[in-house]
Amino acid sequence: MSSHDKLFIPGPVEVSDKTWAAFSRPMIGHRSDAFRELYRSIQPRLQELFSTAQPVFLSTSSAWGVMEGAIRNLVGKRVLNCMCGAFSDKWLDVSRRCGKQAEPLRVDWGKHIDPAMLDEKLATGEFDAVTLIHNETSTGVMNPLAELCAVAQNYQEVVLIVDTVSSFSAVPIAMDDLGIDVLLTGSQKALALPPGFALFSVSEKAFARAKQIPDRGYYFDFLEFKKNQESDMTPTTPSIAHIHALQSKLDEIFAEGLPARHARHRRTNAVVHDWVRSRGFEFFAEEPYRSVTLTCVGNNRGIDIAALVKRLRAKHHLVIDGGYGKIKGETFRLSNMGDETEESVAHLLACLDDCLQ
Ligand SMILES: Cc1ncc(COP(=O)(O)O)c(C=O)c1O
Known part of the structure; x- marks a missing residue:
C-alpha cells in the first residue's frame, strides 16, 4: 500500500506506478526519429479510441487550451454554448473573452441538455458552432450525446464541438458516426494520466471552417496541428513525458x-x-x-x-x-x-x- x-x-x-514509470522514461528530442516513431505508433490506437479516421492531435495544455482553441478556430458568426454545470457554463464566458458572439442554452444544474431545445435554437439559423460537454463533471450529468449529435447534424452550417473530458475511454464515443467536428479530452480523468495534456480530433468540415477564420492565433491553431501531423510531429515542443505515459496507457487499455x-x-x-x-x-x-x-x-x-x-x-x-x-x-x-x-x-x-x- x-x-x-x-x-x-x-x-x-490516481496515477499508477506503471504510468509514472513511463512518464519518467529518458527524454528524446521532439524533432528526432525516435519521437516521430513514438507519435506514429500511438496514432492508430488513438483513432480507434476516438472512433475516427481523422488524425488525433496532442496538445501540451490542459483541456481548456483546446476548448478555447476550438472557439478561436471555428466560430465565425455566433456560438451556442450548451450550459448545465460549472464547466459548460464557463464556455460561454470563454467564448466571449475570445471576442466571439455567444449565446447560452441554459438548463438548471443537475438537468440534461434537451435535444428539442437545441433544435429550436439551431433552427433560428443564428449559429455556426455549438459547444457541448458530454459529461458535466460538476453535476454528474451525462448528456444524451447521440440524440444531441443527431440534432446538430441537421444543420450543415453548424460545427459541433464536444468535450469528453470526464467520459472519454470510459464509454464508447463514435466521433465520425455521430458527426462530431471537434472531439476533445484531457489527460487526468478517465485516462488516468498526470494533468497538463489534452487530446483532440478535428473533422474535415471543421478544418474547412478554420481556413476561413482569421486570428486563430498560433499555439492552438488547428491548421498548424494538421500541418505538423503530416510529419508525425506537434507544432511546438510537447510534453514528451505525457506521450510516453499515454503510450503505456494505450497498451493497458487495449490489453483490457x-x-x-x-x-x-x-x-x-x-x-x-x-x-x-x-x-x-x-x-x-x-x-x-x-x-x-x-x-x-x-x-x-x-x-x-x-x-x-x-x-x-x-x-x-x-x-x-x-x-x-x-x-x-x-x-x-x-x-x-x-x-x-x-x-x-x-x-x-x-x-x-x-x-x-
Ligand atoms: C468536463 C470538463 N471539461 C473541462 C474541464 C477543464 O479541464 P482542465 O482544467 O484540465 O483544463 C474539466 C475539469 O474538471 C471538466 O471536468
Missing part, C-alpha cells in the same frame, strides 16, 4: 479491451450507486442522465461534508470532492474513473461508512 493520499476526486485521479473497459466503468459506477441508495442519499443528477464515471451525491442527510472529506483523508488517506462551485457543501462527488476496480471502489465506500458513523 503506497503512502500517499489516493485521489477519488473526479480528476485528477474497450468493451471490458466500458463494462468495468459501468460496474464500478453501479457499486457507488447502490451505496448512495442504501445509505439514504440522493443523486444530484436527474435520472436517466447520470454519469457512469462519477457520482454527484446530494446532501439530503444534511451531513457536514467538509468534515467528512477531512476525516476520510486523515484516517484513510482517501480524497473525495466536497462539491464544486455553487453546489459545494450541498453535494460531494465520488469518482470511479481511470484504473479503479470494484474492490478499490468498495474500499472507498467502506471507509466512507466508517467516517459517516
Whole structure:
C-alpha cells in the first residue's frame, strides 16, 4: 500500500506506478526519429479510441487550451454554448473573452441538455458552432450525446464541438458516426494520466471552417496541428513525458479491451450507486442522465461534508470532492474513473461508512 493520499476526486485521479514509470522514461528530442516513431505508433490506437479516421492531435495544455482553441478556430458568426454545470457554463464566458458572439442554452444544474431545445435554437439559423460537454463533471450529468449529435447534424452550417473530458475511454464515443467536428479530452480523468495534456480530433468540415477564420492565433491553431501531423510531429515542443505515459496507457487499455473497459466503468459506477441508495442519499443528477464515471451525491442527510472529506483523508488517506462551485457543501462527488476496480471502489465506500458513523 503506497503512502500517499489516493485521489477519488473526479480528476485528477490516481496515477499508477506503471504510468509514472513511463512518464519518467529518458527524454528524446521532439524533432528526432525516435519521437516521430513514438507519435506514429500511438496514432492508430488513438483513432480507434476516438472512433475516427481523422488524425488525433496532442496538445501540451490542459483541456481548456483546446476548448478555447476550438472557439478561436471555428466560430465565425455566433456560438451556442450548451450550459448545465460549472464547466459548460464557463464556455460561454470563454467564448466571449475570445471576442466571439455567444449565446447560452441554459438548463438548471443537475438537468440534461434537451435535444428539442437545441433544435429550436439551431433552427433560428443564428449559429455556426455549438459547444457541448458530454459529461458535466460538476453535476454528474451525462448528456444524451447521440440524440444531441443527431440534432446538430441537421444543420450543415453548424460545427459541433464536444468535450469528453470526464467520459472519454470510459464509454464508447463514435466521433465520425455521430458527426462530431471537434472531439476533445484531457489527460487526468478517465485516462488516468498526470494533468497538463489534452487530446483532440478535428473533422474535415471543421478544418474547412478554420481556413476561413482569421486570428486563430498560433499555439492552438488547428491548421498548424494538421500541418505538423503530416510529419508525425506537434507544432511546438510537447510534453514528451505525457506521450510516453499515454503510450503505456494505450497498451493497458487495449490489453483490457474497450468493451471490458466500458463494462468495468459501468460496474464500478453501479457499486457507488447502490451505496448512495442504501445509505439514504440522493443523486444530484436527474435520472436517466447520470454519469457512469462519477457520482454527484446530494446532501439530503444534511451531513457536514467538509468534515467528512477531512476525516476520510486523515484516517484513510482517501480524497473525495466536497462539491464544486455553487453546489459545494450541498453535494460531494465520488469518482470511479481511470484504473479503479470494484474492490478499490468498495474500499472507498467502506471507509466512507466508517467516517459517516
Ligand atoms: C468536463 C470538463 N471539461 C473541462 C474541464 C477543464 O479541464 P482542465 O482544467 O484540465 O483544463 C474539466 C475539469 O474538471 C471538466 O471536468
